[in-house]
Amino acid sequence: MLGNAKSRRVAALLAIVGAVPVFGGFHLVGLHKLYLGQRWWCLIYLALALTGSKIAWIAALFDAVFYLIQNPDEFDVNFNDEAIALDVSANPVVSVSESLRELDQLREDGLISEYEFEQKRRKLLDRIK
Structure with missing residues (x-):
């Protein structure tokens, strides 16, 4: 993407x-x-x-x-998924876990909705399967 x-x-x-x-x-x-x-x-x-x-x-x-x-x-976050750029070459599990923490912080700060959080969380977890 x-x-x-x-x-x-x-x-x-x-x-x-x-x-x-x-x-x-x-x-x-x-x-x-x-x-x-x-x-x-x-x-x-x-x-x-x-x-x-x-x-x-x-x-x-x-x-x-x-x-x-x-x-x-904001457009990039909504349509380009550039808010979550992962370096999966090193260690995908560590990268995903760090990204999940950052994503959770964005949700707690009210910068993204619960729905957006859940969509991006699922995309991140799909990367380590």
């Missing part, structure tokens, strides 16, 4: 492009979600677009603005 870092600007541009009608009024919404690896959200956006609802393209515009005003570090 670290090798394929996602860009805030590209995600915002795809969200804007998705909000512009093409093909006789059809919107290609959800491209930004697909780019960010959120396939289910992409399908939801497309389903809403197929119903003719304006909700999908309005949500895409909100997403574009959100990506542009979001702190780059």
Whole structure:
């Protein structure tokens, strides 16, 4: 995931492009979600677009603005997993345990939610299996 870092600007541009009608009024919404690896959200956006609802393209515009005003570090934490960079070449168990301690501290400080903590904890534990 670290090798394929996602860009805030590209995600915002795809969200804007998705909000512009093409093909006789059809919107290609959800491209930004697909780019960010959120396939289910992409399908939801497309389903809403197929119903003719304006909700999908309005949500895409909100997403574009959100990506542009979001702190780059926060974007990386949410979409690039760069907050947890592991050096697994030395000792993966020690690296994971140290990262888990740091992650727990972030949760205790209120910098990440319980849900984010659990997702990242599972990713870390999967690395030592």
